[in-house]
Amino acid sequence: MIQEGNFTLTTKQLVLRAVDQLKEPDLKRLYDIIKGIVQGKKSAKKTRLLQSLSRIRIEAPKDFAENHDVYLNGEKHAKTSVR
Numbered sequence: 001m002i003q004e005g006n007f008t009l010t011t012k013q014l015v016l017r018a019v020d021q022l023k024e025p026d027l028k029r030l031y032d033i034i035k036g037i038v039q040g041k042k043s044a045k046k047t048r049l050l051q052s053l054s055r056i057r058i059e060a061p062k063d064f065a066e067n068h069d070v071y072l073n074g075e076k077h078a079k080t081s082v083r
Contacts, residue, residue, distance in 0.1 A: 001008045009017075022030065060071075061078045070076045 001010055002014060003009075004014075019027070019030065064071060064078065067076060071078055
């Protein structure tokens with residue numbers, strides 16, 4: 001809260017007062033700034049490790065789970081891709 005004369009105003013009230021004094025070109029610039037701040041907060045949410053790991057997809061032969069050791073040792077070969 002900010003004291004202005006005999007009134008106590010919130011920051012939001014002061015911003016709205018200032019916005020009311022702007023002309024259209026400046027309003028567009030201000031909107032772009034505000035939009036950037038809002039979007040930045042949305043994308044700033046941290047992705048959790050398990051969420052990231054759950055998006056990994058491995059393409060492998062049907063017997064890969066049963067014979068992974070054979071594939072790891074190089075006795076069998078498979079084309080795999082990680083996405």
